[in-house]
Amino acid sequence: MASALDDLPPASLIRDDAERDFYAQDVFTQGPRPAAVLRPANIDELSAGLKAAAQDGLTIIPRGGGMSYTSGYVASDAGALIVDLGRMDRILSIDETDMTVTVEAGCSWGALYEALHPKGLRTPLWGTLSGIKASVGGGMSQNGLFWGAGRGTIAGSALSFDMVLADGAVIRTGNGFLRPYGPDLTGLFASDAGAFGIKAHITLPLIREAEALAYGSFAFDAPAAFAAAASEVARQELATESFGFDPFLQAQRMKRDSLAADAGALVKMMKAQGGFWRAVKEGAKVVAAGRSFLDDAAFSMHFVAEGLTQTEADERMRRIAGICAAQGGRPVENTIPKILRANPFPPVNSMLGPNGERWVPIHGIVRHSKALSTIDAITALFEANHSEMERLEVGAGYMFLTVATTAFLIEPVFYWPGAWGELHRRSIEPGHLAKLTEFADNPEARALVERLRGAIIGIFGQQGGMHFQIGRTYPLKAGHDPRAWTILEALKAALDPDGRMNPGALGL
């Protein structure tokens, strides 16, 4: 049967069965086989591709770096057109006068960092830890954070988008230097999970790269003390990044990371630190601290503070240390924030556990006042399921982050024995993958993980939480005023009248 897709450049279309199956899987889930994968080289090809898909009546599923695990780009039904933005990875302009940067949506955070860093520039929110592969478009479409989280969230930082809608029409949102100018169309498409259209170009603000950095790590015996300290540091806006681990996740990190990897990161750190002697001193401290300093710590919290001068950065860290001490936190070697900051976009080897286990996080964001009750509720859930988790070898830990002054992110992470997907094989460094053992598939363990994920989503709902990476996993509708939800449905119908743009994502 003739297809409008046949008129597209053959180099932009994939129809091979194995490749189509690869594109149907995210980090957690294998979806049904798509009809084809479109890999447009630019916005014109993207627009032509969506027009062809409209003629053929195809469902459209946008995919960025493919680094998510909430079925955001996993179609509900076979026969969709997956649109992979991976070839649209150029940086279109860096404007140092107007302090903006415009990229194609498939540009990775790592590539953007590499382009901006030598100029002493960066974006205020400058990517996720997956940024070596994860794209700016993916971050804008499902929101997220890591670098710069003291300032807010990734999708909140966009200035404007060039959107391609389901019928192939191209629209520009905003003016590209300040928003909102009237009702905020950029905000409408931010965090839309690709349900409203495909981002082709993204304009972000620039700021100057920090000139001075200070690092701090603290160990706490109880979650109450740790959460109180983290929230207070956030309220006082002292750190640009504040993140922590529970003892389980801390141990996983320590197993996976090696001193050899630290040595590699040190080379990068030398560059990041600027001054040579300072770099040598910092490097020597990292090596001397080794990997054992946190072995018996209960919870660890790590901070990066920035300043115009070293004195300013150090003063921020001094205040952070005071807040932690007031909660009984003990200072420990600050190796973890130092290493991460020196190599901000490491290989995505943590996509599998340290022994080759499957891995999936689930997260929610709550107000400070709800952080401890949420942690307690999730801990109680784990305790109630302890024997089942032990029997099926399901491990779980937590990561924590604070966001701007108002929010506290809690991210339980699961490990369980299970078979790998092709996405794991292609994403993890071959040398690292070779050291891991693949487990046999264990549907019972996976079913337990899925049940616990569902229960945790329920806990976040009870605590008034919200989520990034909504995809097809988090219940957006449940968190909305019913009248506001009706408006969202009406907007979806106006932008995508045939319901072909990532149907099911956002629950729309």
Ligand SMILES: Cc1cc2nc3c(=O)[nH]c(=O)nc-3n(C[C@H](O)[C@H](O)[C@H](O)COP(=O)(O)OP(=O)(O)OC[C@H]3O[C@@H](n4cnc5c(N)ncnc54)[C@H](O)[C@@H]3O)c2cc1C
């Ligand atoms: C090892 C590892 C570390 C991670 N660390 C972090 C972290 O620090 N912080 C964090 O928030 N997340 C993290 N993640 C999760 C994930 O990588 C991020 O959420 C990231 O933003 C996903 O970007 P992506 O380009 O891979 O998007 P994808 O997974 O390809 O897509 C995500 C969603 O966006 C849509 N989409 C993608 N591109 C477009 C576009 N151009 N237009 C419209 N819709 C689009 C897709 O349809 C899908 O719904 C991590 C994941 C891994 C595997």
